[in-house]
Amino acid sequence: MKNRTFIFNRVLFLTLTALSISLMLTGCAGRTTQIKEKVHDIISDEPASIEEVAICEKVDENYTPVNVTNVFQPGTTIIYLSVKITDFSPEDKLRVVWNYLEVSKEIDTQELTTENPGSGYFVFNIKIAEGFPPGRYSAEVYLNDELEEIKEFSVK
Numbered sequence: 001m002k003n004r005t006f007i008f009n010r011v012l013f014l015t016l017t018a019l020s021i022s023l024m025l026t027g028c029a030g031r032t033t034q035i036k037e038k039v040h041d042i043i044s045d046e047p048a049s050i051e052e053v054a055i056c057e058k059v060d061e062n063y064t065p066v067n068v069t070n071v072f073q074p075g076t077t078i079i080y081l082s083v084k085i086t087d088f089s090p091e092d093k094l095r096v097v098w099n100y101l102e103v104s105k106e107i108d109t110q111e112l113t114t115e116n117p118g119s120g121y122f123v124f125n126i127k128i129a130e131g132f133p134p135g136r137y138s139a140e141v142y143l144n145d146e147l148e149e150i151k152e153f154s155v156k
Contacts (some may be wrong), residue, residue, distance in 0.1 A: 052084035063121035086119040093143040102135035
């Protein structure tokens, strides 16, 4: 009888242990995926690449574009350019050249680098306190001094 009790207790202990481990692993599944993504961003050997470029009226707290458009109303004083980039590292440089196409003139150049490797949205903006004059404009997006995309927009 003593031997049966010992075996029963042993089987019960092993079953509960296996169940506990299973529950712990299942509960961590979502967090494990997030951790893998963060580790990938930190140690990735992939070169940086641009996934999306958008001209917009504003951006949210994560720099995601809001109200994407290529036509702005007269009196607009600020225009945003949101760039979604993957595997951006401290060695990389993102640059935007803003142009007023009506007179083939460069308005501004802005550059961005990062200290923290990763992926996500980065934002640029251009402001004209008196409002943008009517006409056609462009934003040239460069990654590591290579032209990646040109976005044209207008004020009318």
